[in-house]
Amino acid sequence: MEGTTVLGRLTWQPAEVTGLVAETHRTKTIAFDVPGWAGHHAGQHVDVRLTAEDGYQAERSYSIASPPDGTRVELTVVRIADGEVSPYLTDDLQPGDQIELRGPIGGYFVWEPSLGGPLLLVAGGSGVAPLMAMIRLRAAAGSDVSSRLLLSSRGWDDIIYREELERLNGNGLTVVHTLTMSQPPGWTGYARRVDAEMLAEVSPGPAERPLVYICGPTPFVEAAAQALVDLGHEPQAIKTERFGPTGS
Amino acid sequence: MTPIISRGFRGRREGAPVGRVPPGQYVTRDFPVLSAGPTPHTSLERWDFTIDGEVDEPRRWTWEEFRALPAEDVTTDIHCVTKWSKLDTVWHGIRLDTLLEGIETSAEYTVAYSDGGYTTNVPLADLTGGKAWVAFSYDGEPLEPQHGGPARMLVPHLYFWKSAKWVRGLRLTAADEPGFWEVNGYHDYGDPWREQRYWGD
Numbered sequence: 001m002e003g004t005t006v007l008g009r010l011t012w013q014p015a016e017v018t019g020l021v022a023e024t025h026r027t028k029t030i031a032f033d034v035p036g037w038a039g040h041h042a043g044q045h046v047d048v049r050l051t052a053e054d055g056y057q058a059e060r061s062y063s064i065a066s067p068p069d070g071t072r073v074e075l076t077v078v079r080i081a082d083g084e085v086s087p088y089l090t091d092d093l094q095p096g097d098q099i100e101l102r103g104p105i106g107g108y109f110v111w112e113p114s115l116g117g118p119l120l121l122v123a124g125g126s127g128v129a130p131l132m133a134m135i136r137l138r139a140a141a142g143s144d145v146s147s148r149l150l151l152s153s154r155g156w157d158d159i160i161y162r163e164e165l166e167r168l169n170g171n172g173l174t175v176v177h178t179l180t181m182s183q184p185p186g187w188t189g190y191a192r193r194v195d196a197e198m199l200a201e202v203s204p205g206p207a208e209r210p211l212v213y214i215c216g217p218t219p220f221v222e223a224a225a226q227a228l229v230d231l232g233h234e235p236q237a238i239k240t241e242r243f244g245p246t247g248s
Numbered sequence: 249m250t251p252i253i254s255r256g257f258r259g260r261r262e263g264a265p266v267g268r269v270p271p272g273q274y275v276t277r278d279f280p281v282l283s284a285g286p287t288p289h290t291s292l293e294r295w296d297f298t299i300d301g302e303v304d305e306p307r308r309w310t311w312e313e314f315r316a317l318p319a320e321d322v323t324t325d326i327h328c329v330t331k332w333s334k335l336d337t338v339w340h341g342i343r344l345d346t347l348l349e350g351i352e353t354s355a356e357y358t359v360a361y362s363d364g365g366y367t368t369n370v371p372l373a374d375l376t377g378g379k380a381w382v383a384f385s386y387d388g389e390p391l392e393p394q395h396g397g398p399a400r401m402l403v404p405h406l407y408f409w410k411s412a413k414w415v416r417g418l419r420l421t422a423a424d425e426p427g428f429w430e431v432n433g434y435h436d437y438g439d440p441w442r443e444q445r446y447w448g449d
Contacts, residue, residue: 009446009447009448010446010449014252047272047331047445050254050259051251051252051253052253052254052258053253053255056258056259056261057251057259057272058257058259059274059331061330061331084259084260088257092254092256092257097254099254105433105446106432107433108428109284218280218281218394222281222394225285225286225287226286226287228286229286235288236285238285238286239284239285240283240286243280
């Protein structure tokens with residue numbers, strides 16, 4: 001798939017807001033209609049550009065959370081309190097508003113059913129967004145590729161896509177949560193940061209040669225990737241996407 | 249296309265001096281990390297740096313030999329294709345001019361190659377004339393593995409993915425050979441001032 005993802009110039013395209021969904025108290029999914037969208041691979045991202053009335057512009061990158069689906073593109077945005085772009089996206093945008101996008105971008109951190117599995121997806125917080133595109137694509141394509149998602153969230157109410165993940169759990173997909181800061185009463189799942197022991201319990205063994213995708217804040221990705229290497233997984237089979245600590 | 253105005257959007261407009269920040273970039277004080285895979289850890293005993301490819305004799309330095317070469321402080325701005333720029337970063341490293349001194353080659357291009365399999369291509373002319381270094385220290389400290397230590401390329405006039413982390417050598421090539429990100433949708437040259445982020449920019 002390398003080298004097949006971006007052909008020709010990526011121009012800025014108008015994108016109209018068609019829906020907004022609050023995922024958690026500080027995370028929103030914004031659905032856009034992008035006329036002429038040429039499609040994307042699960043795991044890719046877009047650049048977003050905002051222009052102020054005096055012409056000042058700010059750009060940021062966001063992972064695409066939706067699977068390839070016509071001209072529809074969904075972004076899941078965490079509101080960074082002192083961020084420049086994210087508060088505008090989460091607080092000010094209304095259905096019918098237009099912003100500019102260009103993409104899709106990135107031909108490496110991508111998965112499609114033909115690549116097979118087993119899949120091991122490891123996410124910290126909103127790092128689940130590009131992995132969700134893979135999970136949704138897998139479901140939409142009727143793929144039975146054995147897949148596991150280990151999702152680290154602060155607490156129960158911080159789990160992004162919680163209800164949808166509950167619905168999709170099964171049919172070869174196993175969703176495992178760890179709640180690092182607070183747990184609801186009666187919680188019997190993991191309640192600590194992702195570590196080697198947890199990854200060993202959740203992951204297919206190195207002999208099964210899983211395709212590994214890790215996305216989250218830098219320390220999270222560093223720790224998870226290193227633990228998997230230490231467990232014997234091939235570094236080349238581990239694809240990572242990192243964000244932060246830059247406020248955006 | 250005329251840009252779409254976002255009503256009510258003002259932006260933060262952090263006070264970077266005019267002309268310091270390329271189009272589409274914002275200034276950060278953090279030092280974000282971007283890598284496509286796990287961070288490699290290579291011991292200094294096993295580390296070496298090689299210049300090979302279109303040369304009569306490959307040239308190789310052990311860590312000790314490498315560190316005995318004349319090095320210099322470099323204060324420079326860096327620009328990541330993911331939109332952050334960091335101003336006045338302070339590095340210590342060895343000029344590529346020093347490493348290439350006396351090498352005769354007909355090559356016009358290079359491929360920097362790294363532990364972990366990363367590669368990136370840079371025209372040879374962009375590595376000479378005091379424009380590029382192999383850096384082993386950041387902000388007065390040994391370069392941390394997640395930022396590319398023990399040593400990384402520093403080619404600050406191009407987007408920062410051209411500054412290969414964990415660099416182990418430079419292959420001089422007659423033809424331009426796109427590297428890791430360059431075959432994955434990113435621009436072949438990567439000039440931030442011309443906003444050459446992606447293919448076709």
